[in-house]
Amino acid sequence: MTDTDAAHEADATREASVSDQVSPSGPPAPDVDEPVGVPTMFDVARRAGVSHQTVSRVLNDLTGVAASTRLRVEQAIAELNYTPSPTARAMARRRSGLIGLIQAGRPDYGPSNAALGFNEAARDAGYTVSQVSMRSLDASSLTQAVHRLALQRAEAIVLISGEREGVEVLRGIDAGVPLVAVASEDEPGMHRVSMDQYQGAVRATEHLIGLGHQEIRHVAGPADSMDAAERLRGWADAMRAHGLDPREPAEGDWLAASGYALGRELADDATVTAVFVGNDQMSIGLLHACREAGVRVPEDLSVIGFDDIPEAAYFAPPLTTMRQDFEGLGRDIMATVLDVLRDEPSAPDRTARVPELVVRASTAPRG
Amino acid sequence: MTDTDAAHEADATREASVSDQVSPSGPPAPDVDEPVGVPTMFDVARRAGVSHQTVSRVLNDLTGVAASTRLRVEQAIAELNYTPSPTARAMARRRSGLIGLIQAGRPDYGPSNAALGFNEAARDAGYTVSQVSMRSLDASSLTQAVHRLALQRAEAIVLISGEREGVEVLRGIDAGVPLVAVASEDEPGMHRVSMDQYQGAVRATEHLIGLGHQEIRHVAGPADSMDAAERLRGWADAMRAHGLDPREPAEGDWLAASGYALGRELADDATVTAVFVGNDQMSIGLLHACREAGVRVPEDLSVIGFDDIPEAAYFAPPLTTMRQDFEGLGRDIMATVLDVLRDEPSAPDRTARVPELVVRASTAPRG
DNA sequence: GAAGGCTTCGTTAGCGCTAACATCTTGGTT
DNA sequence: AACCAAGATGTTAGCGCTAACGAAGCCTTC
Numbered sequence: 001m002t003d004t005d006a007a008h009e010a011d012a013t014r015e016a017s018v019s020d021q022v023s024p025s026g027p028p029a030p031d032v033d034e035p036v037g038v039p040t041m042f043d044v045a046r047r048a049g050v051s052h053q054t055v056s057r058v059l060n061d062l063t064g065v066a067a068s069t070r071l072r073v074e075q076a077i078a079e080l081n082y083t084p085s086p087t088a089r090a091m092a093r094r095r096s097g098l099i100g101l102i103q104a105g106r107p108d109y110g111p112s113n114a115a116l117g118f119n120e121a122a123r124d125a126g127y128t129v130s131q132v133s134m135r136s137l138d139a140s141s142l143t144q145a146v147h148r149l150a151l152q153r154a155e156a157i158v159l160i161s162g163e164r165e166g167v168e169v170l171r172g173i174d175a176g177v178p179l180v181a182v183a184s185e186d187e188p189g190m191h192r193v194s195m196d197q198y199q200g201a202v203r204a205t206e207h208l209i210g211l212g213h214q215e216i217r218h219v220a221g222p223a224d225s226m227d228a229a230e231r232l233r234g235w236a237d238a239m240r241a242h243g244l245d246p247r248e249p250a251e252g253d254w255l256a257a258s259g260y261a262l263g264r265e266l267a268d269d270a271t272v273t274a275v276f277v278g279n280d281q282m283s284i285g286l287l288h289a290c291r292e293a294g295v296r297v298p299e300d301l302s303v304i305g306f307d308d309i310p311e312a313a314y315f316a317p318p319l320t321t322m323r324q325d326f327e328g329l330g331r332d333i334m335a336t337v338l339d340v341l342r343d344e345p346s347a348p349d350r351t352a353r354v355p356e357l358v359v360r361a362s363t364a365p366r367g
Numbered sequence: 368m369t370d371t372d373a374a375h376e377a378d379a380t381r382e383a384s385v386s387d388q389v390s391p392s393g394p395p396a397p398d399v400d401e402p403v404g405v406p407t408m409f410d411v412a413r414r415a416g417v418s419h420q421t422v423s424r425v426l427n428d429l430t431g432v433a434a435s436t437r438l439r440v441e442q443a444i445a446e447l448n449y450t451p452s453p454t455a456r457a458m459a460r461r462r463s464g465l466i467g468l469i470q471a472g473r474p475d476y477g478p479s480n481a482a483l484g485f486n487e488a489a490r491d492a493g494y495t496v497s498q499v500s501m502r503s504l505d506a507s508s509l510t511q512a513v514h515r516l517a518l519q520r521a522e523a524i525v526l527i528s529g530e531r532e533g534v535e536v537l538r539g540i541d542a543g544v545p546l547v548a549v550a551s552e553d554e555p556g557m558h559r560v561s562m563d564q565y566q567g568a569v570r571a572t573e574h575l576i577g578l579g580h581q582e583i584r585h586v587a588g589p590a591d592s593m594d595a596a597e598r599l600r601g602w603a604d605a606m607r608a609h610g611l612d613p614r615e616p617a618e619g620d621w622l623a624a625s626g627y628a629l630g631r632e633l634a635d636d637a638t639v640t641a642v643f644v645g646n647d648q649m650s651i652g653l654l655h656a657c658r659e660a661g662v663r664v665p666e667d668l669s670v671i672g673f674d675d676i677p678e679a680a681y682f683a684p685p686l687t688t689m690r691q692d693f694e695g696l697g698r699d700i701m702a703t704v705l706d707v708l709r710d711e712p713s714a715p716d717r718t719a720r721v722p723e724l725v726v727r728a729s730t731a732p733r734g
Numbered sequence: 735g736a737a738g739g740c741t742t743c744g745t746t747a748g749c750g751c752t753a754a755c756a757t758c759t760t761g762g763t764t
Numbered sequence: 765a766a767c768c769a770a771g772a773t774g775t776t777a778g779c780g781c782t783a784a785c786g787a788a789g790c791c792t793t794c
């Protein structure tokens with residue numbers, strides 16, 4: 001009712017358009033001046049009897065619009081089912097409202113969940129994410145991806161990929177926009193986010209040490225992975241801190257197959273009583289190798305993994321591991337992006353999420 | 368080495384901008400008439416001594432440009448490091464060059480890899496993908512996602528999510544753009560792509576039957592999953608085709624935990640000699656339940672999974688399963704999108720990828 | 735009761751492109 | 765030599781918004 005009244009009050013000024021609406025010729029025919037394609041701001045303006053600028057004001061929630069006018073405009077918007085064109089907006093505002101996400105490498109549990117968390121956080125912050133996924137990690141593909149995104153005028157570019165090379169490549173590019181990467185090592189010249197891999201590894205190792213183990217080996221991730229490096233460092237430091245000797249670690253590639261291969265070798269070494277494996281996937285491979293070799297876990301060998309993928313609880317035996325909150329990491333990434341975009345100093349504790357020990361059946365006191 | 372070299376080469380070209388960043392008032396001042404911000408078509412035009420339209424012609428590879436002029440323009444473009452603004456292009460061309468991808472639900476192995484394949488294919492086709500990921504599958508979130516994408520003027524919207532509800536919701540929305548979903552059941556009113564879940568299930572079941580099994584149970588995925596339904600149908604049909612009785616299937620939720628729970632029940636039933644599990648994750652749970660219950664696999668019970676995740680080969684015992692090419696599916700999705708966009712009838716065999724039997728140690732002849 | 739100051743609105747320019755048309759060269763024709 | 769058709773370019777309008785300014789109208793205030 002109020003709307004109608006308001007409309008009548010304003011009639012004088014927009015006589016023409018209103019009578020057009022009422023359809024001079026006949027029954028409930030659709031408005032004659034109804035826009036043909038997608039309605040624009042001008043269509044709304046005409047219908048509400050105001051200037052397009054007033055529509056813009058309503059849309060952007062600016063002050064200086066009379067309540068009645070606002071109402072009228074809002075109604076017109078609703079009636080026409082109008083939505084502003086993001087393209088035109090980006091054009092006029094000179095910003096795309098877009099964040100580029102590069103996801104390089106295998107879509108593993110961690111990265112995938114981080115990407116999910118990031119995507120949701122970006123959406124919540126009003127940004128759109130333009131995603132470039134690729135299996136390969138080589139410099140040229142990565143460079144292309146960044147350029148693609150830069151060319152789309154992304155306001156920031158995020159890289160989710162644990163490989164050091166990817167981060168290095170990114171650092172070498174001047175995209176003209178802030179770059180944020182998941183990187184557990186400090187990377188001068190770019191913004192980074194990560195979980196506390198080092199601390200996680202320390203805790204994993206100390207869990208083993210606390211169980212009385214002394215010959216604790218490490219099956220590391222690929223040398224090019226920063227996470228792998230941090231975990232390795234954490235393990236070695238923890239060992240030394242307890243007067244133990246961190247022996248030469250084995251190096252896998254995160255996949256179960258490599259864990260299996262490395263496990264076969266380890267299984268032959270009777271001196272080893274525990275092993276800290278770089279991730280859960282390699283752990284399952286290693287567990288399988290032990291089974292084949294007749295090495296009992298945890299009786300003969302304690303095994304602890306990293307990540308806590310949903311299947312870890314059903315390994316044979318159920319895997320003790322370090323749980324990581326990847327979705328949280330994804331949200332942290334977006335938080336950092338926002339900080340950077342606002343030119344605020346990135347909060348220093350964006351790397352503070354510490355993996356949590358989940359004890360299951362694959363670790364036991366040294367027999 | 369090669370990488371390093373490339374990086375160094377790139378150094379030279381970005382020297383200026385880097386120093387700009389570091390010190391705003393540095394000596395290596397850029398050309399006087401250099402555009403301040405991002406160069407536009409007019410900057411290129413001025414530098415090349417032509418009109419902006421000629422630049423546009425060169426950019427869009429139109430005819431009617433003298434070779435010498437073209438060269439001059441191209442040089443100016445290179446010198447200014449100019450790239451056309453996609454936003455302005457979208458504005459003028461009235462198309463966004465954007466495909467919306469909705470990824471709903473857990474980022475599992477299948478969907479993640481399909482998304483990867485899709486993303487790469489979209490990029491190859493010159494499209495940008497705007498991704499909306501969300502953990503939840505409810506109608507309202509999904510509807511919002513579609514509107515988000517529609518509002519971005521995506522030229523097509525793709526849904527990767529096995530749940531029937533998602534597809535139904537999508538169908539109920541008139542986004543004004545083509546919708547393509549991964550759906551293994553026919554969905555009138557929308558375009559769909561999928562792998563041949565039915566045939567895959569038939570083959571899995573026949574593998575078991577060929578091994579002499581008769582009491583073959585099925586642990587299905589959630590009722591809301593179309594893939595689960597198709598696999599169930601394939602199993603039941605195969606059973607009947609061989610004169611066997613498809614007993615009431617158990618229903619899980621794709622996760623290892625549910626496979627474990629269901630496995631505990633199944634393990635009590637000594638009449639069962641084989642089970643076809645809806646996916647590999649549930650299989651690992653089921654395998655664990657068997658282990659706990661003292662049921663030997665494959666001696667007492669044969670188990671076959673579905674998907675062939677990379678860890679399947681290291682289950683205890685290594686899992687016989689049906690391998691699916693998810694990346695290929697992703698590419699199929701994009702191919703369908705292109706067909707739809709070109710208004711071509713979608714090739715009927717976009718649903719023809721048949722899962723491939725991978726025999727490992729979890730199935731054996733009926734003892 | 736005229737000068738200021740709000741509030742509320744409209745007008746005018748762009749944003750960086752493409753599309754359509756206009757213009758100016760050429761060189762071949764008659 | 766006048767003429768026309770291409771070919772090669774330039775001009776002019778938009779695309780649908782936002783930003784900056786300008787112009788009313790209505791209260792104040794002295």
